Amino acid sequence: MSRKILVVEDEPNIVDSLSFLMKRAGFEVLIARDGDTAIRMMQSRPADLVLLDVMLPRRDGFEVCREIRANPDWKSVRIIMLTARGRDLDRRKGLQLGADDYVTKPFSTHDIIARVQKLLGPEDG
């Protein structure tokens, strides 16, 4: 069973490119366009890794990160924050809230795939 990645991003083109990249890398992709939906989706189908944008409608990426980390059921879920270049404070805040890693926009596609693969490790443990 392929591992699931939840892409939480409100910009349709970035959603498209991320889901293409993740599918190509062999992952199953789930999509949430705002923070509330992200939490609801985690409740119904927990993902192995969340690619989490900071600026989201309704509940922002930090709140989503905080909520995921507050739930012991999601302890093993990996979180990569997507932060804007030059906003170091966002990066530090994300890591402080329990994100595992971050990538800065505009990100390199190779880089983001490598980070996802590194965090999830080889497929069969």
Place this chain on the structure above:
Amino acid sequence: MKQSLLIGSKIRRLRKQAKLSQVALAKQLEVSPSYLNLIEHNQRALTRPLLLKLGQVLQIEPHVLSGGEEGRLLSNLTEIFADPLFKGETLGTDALTRLVGAAPEVAASISSLYQAYRKARSDAMNLSEHLADNPFLEATSHRLLTLLTSIRSFSEILRDNADLSADRRRQYIGTVASESEKMTDLVNVLFGFFSADSIGRQQRGESPMVAVDEYLEANGNYFSELEDVAQAVRRDLPWGDSHLGGAGLGSGLADRLSKNHGITIEILAGSGAGPALQSGSGADASEGKATVIFDESSKCLRLSEILPQSSRTFAIAHRVALAAASPEIDAMAARAEFGSPAAEDLLRTALGKYLAAAIIMPYGEFQSAARDLRNDIDILRRRFAVSFEQACHRLTTLQRPGAEGVPFHFLRVDIAGNIAKRLGVSGLRVPRFGGICPRWNAHRAFTNPGQIDTQLARFPDGGTFIFLARAQSRQVYGHRAPRRHYAVTIGCDASFARNLVYADSFGAPSENMIAPVGLNCPQCTRRDCTDRAFPTFLD
């Protein structure tokens, strides 16, 4: 070598465009299909005779096949992928050559995107440096990064996934094209952000003050209908329209308020009462207390005793102005079509004060006095019993066609260098945001409060202005009250020097008497200026 590598892919592309099979084209070129196949895969060099023949068969100029254009693209891409932006992704010449050969339009898109990105990046850096908290810029840079992210992702996907279906490839190229178009628009918006006109337009919606400033400037800060009302008010006074300033004028106007409008006046002990009222009191408010209060229900104008005589007279004249000309003022504010009630209110206040000043300093008398006295403000203010600031302000309004005074600008600058008020028709473009050049005498005036400082200032574009500045303190009540310090400055083009008593000291100025100034650091090209505090935007 690089060029021949590119030619193979190009021939293949052109052949497909011409809907020819390898066999068919080989036949027309009189070579074997396998030889053409080798050429198309860059395994054989293209000889000159074959190049000419290819040109004939495919009906294209031979130079199109020479690979010059692709060569340029290739060297562009090589430079682009050397940017630290692509750090860690070693993209060799071979990979880039294949990209240019297989999809030159994608390579060209990447190249123009990169140029746009570079421009946007340097703009974004400049802007964030100097206008870090500007909400427009914050939103724009976020939008730019978003566009860049999708452009970069799709460019890389196109580059790395040769097996994409034609449909998907078309879709992704379409996304890159449309996102780059949006980015171009956004970059243009960013460029436009720096033009003063555009800043004015952008701010019009947000800042009622800017909208009103622009309206006053567009009208040369002269309003004949209000001057007519002022003349009528003066004519109605017991002594006719002959001038009599100060307390005399104040009591004449107070009589008029009482007789014509049933409004009484009270002088309040203390620094005023109640919160500052919006109309006619804001500028005179001290620590949140209004110094001028008009009580609509009791028709009573209450003036704080802290107001000096010139301000009391002005407050009374302002109330007369509103009582006498509210419909005219309302109509003028409506005609301005601001689409913003706040801006309309502000304009009503400004026009009311304009009329008050016109009542106290009637146009004809003030303009001829200013002319005869060569704008000696000290004499003018005594003759009309007004403050220095009131006299300066009135000087900026002397633009009646056929009886014009010197076209002055007017600024009120606080001790931190912020411009609190700007008006004027001198032709000087006063910065809307941030401070002003540290070399302007508005700053120097604080070292000698109460004295008029004169300066001959030359801008980088050669424009030369005479600046007069005088620092003063806002009237306060009592020893413990904090004082507000500010400089009132007026100025005009140096060509009006003979109309100014202050310019006599300049005589025939030598170059070293002229201060080299600018608007402010970001908008100034004097790179070697010893007073420079910030880098210029104008590089």
